[in-house]
Amino acid sequence: MEDPNRVPWVLGTHLHPDVGPIGRAPEGSRVLLIEAHDFARRKPYHHDKLTLVFSGMRHFRDDLRERGYDVEYIKADTFGDGLERYFEAHPDDELVQMRSPSHRSADTFERLVTAAGGRLDVVQNELFVGTREAFDEWSNDTDKDPFRHETFYRWMRRETGVLMTDDGDPVGGEWNYDDENQEFPPEEWESPPVHRPEHDDLTERTSEWVSEEFDVWGVEGTLVWPVTRAQAKAKLTHFVENRLPEFGPYQDAMRSDDWAMAHALLGSSINIGLLHPWEVVRTIEDAYHEHEDIPLNSVEGVLRQLIGWREFMRHVYRHSMPTLDEANQLDAPHDLPEFYWDGATNMECLRQTVGDVRERGYSHHIQRLMVLANFATLWGVEPKQLNEWFHATYVDAYHWVTTPNVVEMGQYGEGVFASKPYVSSANYIDKMSDYCGDCHYYKTKDTGERACPFNALYWDFLDRNEDQLRSNHRMGLMYSHVDSKQDGDEMEEIKARVEDLRRKNEFGEL
Ligand SMILES: Cc1cc2nc3c(=O)[nH]c(=O)nc-3n(C[C@H](O)[C@H](O)[C@H](O)COP(=O)(O)OP(=O)(O)OC[C@H]3O[C@@H](n4cnc5c(N)ncnc54)[C@H](O)[C@@H]3O)c2cc1C
Ligand code: SF4
Structure with a gap:
């Protein structure tokens, strides 16, 4: 027989009634959910992301109650406050929680539960296909x-x-x-x-x-x-x-x-x-x-x-983890351009993609990889900043899934599995989209007024990261083009264009 004092604590990302401790708890059992509001104040999250998680938790609570569970639903500033209130009411309970995939979350939750005078058993996360x-x-x-x-x-x-x-x-x-x-x-x-x-x-x-x-x-x-x-x-x-x-x-x-x-x-x-x-x-x-x-x-x-x-x-x-969170093997030093937040740019691919994210907290994979992450990598944005941005703005973003996607796949932060950076000039974007036709910039020009920023930034990226990337056999063809640009005056012109783009960005004119 189940121990009635062993109570499932369901996190807001584990809302499946048939999986894990809640799936095995008989009807009538006590169940805990804590809505921790300070957590949601840590970043400028997308409106729809917070609505989705809080409404998801509230519906889950109501569904469980309808099925006969005794749901303790606590709204609190912090998890710590919520846990204190819970253990004041139920001092003999042991909470059982499925492990959150976020780094060291089990340690954090164990510390909070102990501080509140309770006990916590963290068990396997059954919301993945494998273990x-x-x-x-x-x-x-x-x-x-x-x-x-x-x-x-x-x-x-x-x-x-x-x-x-x-x-x-x-x-x-x-x-x-x-x-x-x-x-x-x-x-x-x-x-x-x-x-x-x-x-x-x-x-x-x-x-x-x-x-x-x-x-x-x-x-x-x-x-x-x-x-x-x-x-x-x-x-x-x-x-x-x-x-x-x-x-x-x-x-x-x-x-x-x-x-x-x-x-x-x-x-x-x-x-x-x-x-x-x-x-x-x-x-x-x-x-x-x-x-x-x-x-x-x-x-x-x-x-x-x-x-x-x-x-x-x-x-x-x-x-x-934890190194991936801070990884920046190309020493990218720049801040995330402001237009990732307000969408105010003349670059049609970025304007449309940021617009999609603002509207629904979503864009599809290739927009994430070949527009947003590509531009940030070429620009030299510090990977952690882009990761934070994704984490705040996407409805499906959680640290365990953004960090490898953004820092590693998107920005080649550490080289755990990416064998080269996913970067491209306007060429790829033009091949796979219809953005360029309506753009203020010319997709085929590298330099000069209204040349597509992706182009100069692409060659500048390869040039400034030459020490790390030239020996990569998958980059050989790219470096043969870099060689020809370095041999003439072209690379100088490209560098001047990049300086110009950085100035434009400072004035919000990119
Ligand atoms: C820079 C960048 C940031 C990303 N950020 C996130 C994120 O915050 N959250 C997230 O879940 N995915 C993220 N992804 C992966 C992928 O882009 C999204 O899972 C996908 O776009 C979600 O949309 P969809 O449900 O329409 O998926 P589809 O493209 O239709 O794919 C189906 C499902 O496969 C899974 N999936 C596909 N690719 C991945 C992947 N690379 N990693 C994990 N799951 C994947 C998702 O569950 C997705 O729902 C990111 C990718 C990149 C390149
Ligand atoms: S021309 Fe350049 S900036 Fe404009 S849509 Fe194409 S790739 Fe994007």
């Missing part, structure tokens, strides 16, 4: 590099059996269909409809309260993100039925005024536990087997993100 132990055992045993994504992904495919034949081969014969996922859609292509949950009074009231209570960032508009498990499940079904077939080919494309393309839009739900990643994987794979019109490159493309990248990033974070 810490399985990864650590495999990574110790394997003779391959476990921090290479493709190696990890194939191991996960074999371990889970996802998209594998009975003979142990990948379905379709290939592990990875990425080369079929880099098309730009024809002009007449209409992206599939977006699922918009209908929000109730509780969410409306929470949204208003968030605006009054916190110094939030972003536009307070219509919340497109689910706050309940039922809404999240509906969004998943809608994705599979309407968007999944087209997810694959246009995964890397960016279009003006098309913020969602055919992306899953499920990150915010998965990251707060409204959906378990495994149920998302199963639903997608089952749909593939049941419906002939869902192409394999779409299915493999999205499953690679879920059992590959998402799980991989969790382990990268665990194994490279």
Whole structure:
């Protein structure tokens, strides 16, 4: 029989009723949730992110109560205050909490509980597909590099059996269909409809309260993100039925005024536990087997993100913290330009992308990587500053997932798994988007008034980081172009253009 004094403490990012200690607690059990408001004052979070988390917690509370649980829902300034109040009322309880993926969070929570005179048992986080132990055992045993994504992904495919034949081969014969996922859609292509949950009074009231209570960032508009498990499940079904077939080919494309393309839009739900990643994987794979019109490159493309990248990033974070948080191997010294906050720039790609983030706390992966992080890397922004920005502004952002994505993948901060920086000039952005056609800047010019800033910054980046990057065999071709620019006067002109761009930025004219 369960011990009634062993009480699940459910964090705001673990809102799944069937997973972990809450999933095993019989109806009628006491459950603790603490809404800690000071936490939300630490950064200028996006309005929708705070609304999503607080409304998600409040709905979760109400759902549990309806199912007969005895929910202690404490609103407090800090977790410490909330815990003191809890243990005054229930001095004999031991709290049991699923481990948060954030670095040293278990230590922090244990300290707070002890200070409040209570006991805490931190148990395994069951909201991932794999476990810490399985990864650590495999990574110790394997003779391959476990921090290479493709190696990890194939191991996960074999371990889970996802998209594998009975003979142990990948379905379709290939592990990875990425080369079929880099098309730009024809002009007449209409992206599939977006699922918009209908929000109730509780969410409306929470949204208003968030605006009054916190110094939030972003536009307070219509919340497109689910706050309940039922809404999240509906969004998943809608994705599979309407968007999944087209997810694959246009995964890397960016279009003006098309913020969602055919992306899953499920990150915010998965990251707060409204959906378990495994149920998302199963639903997608089952749909593939049941419906002939869902192409394999779409299915493999999205499953690679879920059992590959998402799980991989969790382990990268665990194994490279705390250094990854501060990592800056290229010694990038600059502050994040102000237009990341207000969107006031003439660069169309950045103006549109920042506009998307302000509106909904979201932009899709390639905007994150090849517009926002690319520009910051070329500009020489200190990675920690960009990480802070992502953490505050995106609805799906938590330290464990932004840090490897932003500092490592986006800005080549440490070299844990990135073998070279993901940087490009206007060339790539023009190939994969329609932004450049409407831009104030000329995509083909490197220097001179109205030359695209990405171009001069790109060559300047390679030139100023030559000592670290030239010997990288993956950069050989780039450095042959750098050589020719260094041989003539071109690099001098590029440097002058970069100085000019930095001056423009100071006056908010970039
Ligand atoms: C600079 C940068 C910052 C990022 N910040 C975040 C972040 O704060 N939170 C976050 O969850 N993801 C982040 N990502 C990863 C990825 O861009 C988002 O998960 C994805 O864009 C979410 O949108 P979606 O749900 O429409 O996902 P889709 O592109 O449709 O992908 C499906 C799902 O796969 C998972 N996924 C895909 N790529 C990754 C990845 N690299 N890391 C972790 N999960 C992944 C997500 O759960 C996502 O919902 C970042 C990537 C970069 C390059
Ligand atoms: S021209 Fe340059 S700044 Fe303008 S949209 Fe293209 S890449 Fe962005």
